[in-house]
Amino acid sequence: MAEAVRHDKTARQLRLLSDALDSGRLGPVRRLVNTLSPAEIGNLLESLPPGQRSVVWGLVDAEDDGEVLLHVGDEVREGLIADMDPDEIVAAVEDLDIDDLADLVEDLPGTVIDEVLKSMDRENRERLEQVLSYPEDSAGRLMNPDVVTVRTDTTVDLVLRYLRLRGELPDHTDHLYVVSRRHQYLGRIALQALLTHDANTQINALLDDEQPAIDVGESAEEVARRFSDHDWISAPVVDDNNILLGRITIDDVVDIIREQAEHQALGAAGLDEDEDLFSPVWRAMRRRLVWLSINLATAFLAASVVGQFEGTIDKLVALAVLMPIVAGMGGNAGTQVLALMVRGLALGQVGASNIRLLLWKEVRVALLNGVMLGAVLGSIVLAWFHNLGLSLVIAVALTLNLLFAALAGVLVPVLVKRFGYDPALGSGIFLTTVTDVMGFFTFLGLATLLLMQ
Amino acid sequence: MAEAVRHDKTARQLRLLSDALDSGRLGPVRRLVNTLSPAEIGNLLESLPPGQRSVVWGLVDAEDDGEVLLHVGDEVREGLIADMDPDEIVAAVEDLDIDDLADLVEDLPGTVIDEVLKSMDRENRERLEQVLSYPEDSAGRLMNPDVVTVRTDTTVDLVLRYLRLRGELPDHTDHLYVVSRRHQYLGRIALQALLTHDANTQINALLDDEQPAIDVGESAEEVARRFSDHDWISAPVVDDNNILLGRITIDDVVDIIREQAEHQALGAAGLDEDEDLFSPVWRAMRRRLVWLSINLATAFLAASVVGQFEGTIDKLVALAVLMPIVAGMGGNAGTQVLALMVRGLALGQVGASNIRLLLWKEVRVALLNGVMLGAVLGSIVLAWFHNLGLSLVIAVALTLNLLFAALAGVLVPVLVKRFGYDPALGSGIFLTTVTDVMGFFTFLGLATLLLMQ
DSSP states (O other): OHHHHHHHHHHHHHHHHHHHHHHTOHHHHHHHHTTSOHHHHHHHHHTSOHHHHHHHHHHSOGGGHHHHHHTSOHHHHHHHHHTSOHHHHHHHHTTSOHHHHHHHHTTSOHHHHHHHHHHSOHHHHHHHHHHHTSOTTBHHHHOBSOOOEEOSSOBHHHHHHHHHHHOSOOTTOOEEEEEOTTOBEEEEEEHHHHHHSOTTOBHHHHOBOOSOOEETTOBHHHHHHHHHHHTOSEEEEEOTTOBEEEEEEHHHHHHHHHHHHHHHHHHTTTOOTTOOTTOOHHHHHHHHHHHHHHHHHHHHHHHHHHHTTHHHHHHOTHHHHHHHHHHHHHHHHHHHHHHHHHHHHHTTOOOTTTHHHHHHHHHHHHHHHHHHHHHHHHHHHHHHHOOHHHHHHHHHHHHHHHHHHHHHHHHHHHHHHHTTSOHHHHHHHHHHHHHHHHHHHHHHHHHHHHHOO | OHHHHHHHHHHHHHHHHHHHHHHTOHHHHHHHHTTSOHHHHHHHHHTSOHHHHHHHHHHSOGGGHHHHHHTSOHHHHHHHHHTSOHHHHHHHHTTSOHHHHHHHHTTSOHHHHHHHHHHSOHHHHHHHHHHHTSOTTBHHHHOBSOOOEEOSSOBHHHHHHHHHHHOSOOTTOOEEEEEOTTOBEEEEEEHHHHHHSOTTOBHHHHOBOOSOOEETTSBHHHHHHHHHHHTOSEEEEEOTTOBEEEEEEHHHHHHHHHHHHHHHHHHTTTOOTTOOTTOOHHHHHHHHHHHHHHHHHHHHHHHHHHHTTHHHHHHOTHHHHHHHHHHHHHHHHHHHHHHHHHHHHHTTOOOTTTHHHHHHHHHHHHHHHHHHHHHHHHHHHHHHHOOHHHHHHHHHHHHHHHHHHHHHHHHHHHHHHHTTSOHHHHHHHHHHHHHHHHHHHHHHHHHHHHHOO
């Protein structure tokens, strides 16, 4: 319900915009678009089909172009950049922060990159090259080298005078960093502390050295986790020698957290989080085909199990009617266990020390659910087919398949992770393969053993 | 891979802790636990089975108790509170910020709430009551009434003197709020601006009235979206008359974003994000039973479709072997479309203006995939069963079911939302019901029409 508010608002903007576009009056479109923040414009562009997207993109204020490019997925970004002249691109990106520029630069045409580098002064060019030298999704790529540093051997008054002289501070500066002569990170001073302490106070006395610095090689995911565990607004980034290299701010962390959530939601269905809602049909098809082909292979595996029991089904067709129930219920029960395990693994809550206890708990839950649902399912089958043996077989098969589902739900994500893959993305397909295969096998196998004389 | 780092770290802590607990040496456990932040302690407690959880909880520094309670899910929290004396609870929560206290208060036993209220001074009690009067998941519940306000008709120097007199500022204060005599919100002053401008500067000159205030009734989700769209660190909350009521800070927004992601991931499997990894078996069973029962009902629906074609299957058992492939592939293809739509709806990118275009795109993607996968599937079936008719029927049935999957993938989430439910939670089960039913119906129906003479 909560979502409805925003949806309605954006949908209204979309409708207004779409009406204005249809009528060809671009003046109102331009005015409408430029009341929005760059993130909102990005969102809007993603919701437009390619033709309208180009038109609206052309109407965005040039000064917002760079920020808007930062706020769209890779696939949409590619299209927007293709719509721009080299000069426009250079103008759009040259005022961006170094970390944001680093984010974009690899999507730019080679000649444009040269232009951009040429337009920068030497210091900024070196900073950009430094940031680009760190791997994607590492703290080094997230950090902004633009930090305000002070020394310990000074006073509040001197720092205030320095700040007034310096003028504007980098966005989201909540602390100044204190460094040694060799630029090693020593601690931080809250802006608040500068404001609430007497002018003669020694900076030393205000130094907060409690917050650990982030190592430049730390993963973006770990950085996000530490920010949210500790309620940080910004954090210093250092190299192996504790030399201060830059700072990471919460706004970038919020973007990471959102991207991770999208990555998981779309990744579980075999899609990329950069997928454009309006991808060209051919491209969308090819991308989905990979996933569907894997699924086709696993479906054949399950079908080949059913194939082993053709003779049994031939004698009792009711088995064909009922077998999808056993397989499907296993898949659903396993997916529940999987969802809990994936979260536990992501939060580091599941490990060697408690995996056996978790397995034991899930086995008991599966057994209880299996017995209860088996009884219900057996009764319905008895009423439907008037075959006591069949109703017993399906009750037992369901219980067994829920047990397999619990085992697979706990163990598959742990194994996927052990092999170095993201359990949120790859586990579902393995799990349902297990529950399909075992569901068909136990149901048809028991029926062959017990009902065929 | 990125995740592995954190996992290893927490897993190591867990192993150390678990060894120490096993050996009964509680001294090392206490030392280990109290090096962690409250959020990390909360995470650790969630990963422990109930017995060990109680022991470790007893070792947490009393001053961290309140913060730890804020960082665990409802179900775990309930258990932890049950382990505490009323006095301990009062001591743990009385120093919390008002918004955090409001978060906890409904989980406390009635007698303890009275004690807590009694321990507060009148002003704070009234503030708490005010915050509690707003609905859960609204801006009113997220805000902290503790704000620093100034008037327009003053200078930087006077404000600095006032701040020094006042001493410490509320956490994450990055702006002071400027209000009228009647406490109406007029704008904000960045702490940065106070530091970088001359002491004689008029506050008026530094006033930033660009950032719109948040309405106290706005939903938590909308608040989170605006924070991330605009890179805010904090934002003022006002009532209908523009009276300043409090402020919301980014740390709470980060928690909301994380909770939303968990809510979606677990909700899609019919679970609650507050589910405890180590829920008592009985409770876990009951909760999952609801979801599995709904699934059982839909599975029967699909089975009853198969039941209509018993005669056909009886004549050609290969149909029973192959029918799960058609149904399952539809489910997978539909889930991909659904994942894209759910994201688009959540971001407000999908609405009346583009739904037809999206449907048309997805229909074309489905048709292309259907023809290609149908050809592959048909060829394999021909090689397996040497039955040209059967291989044609399955190729056509797969293509049709992928079309149904595309329609359901686009329309189901839109309809679920139209009826006021969260499309991320309820859509999957409807979608797979459609793809199962239509998969069985088209495959067995076509076989009956074309292969049965």
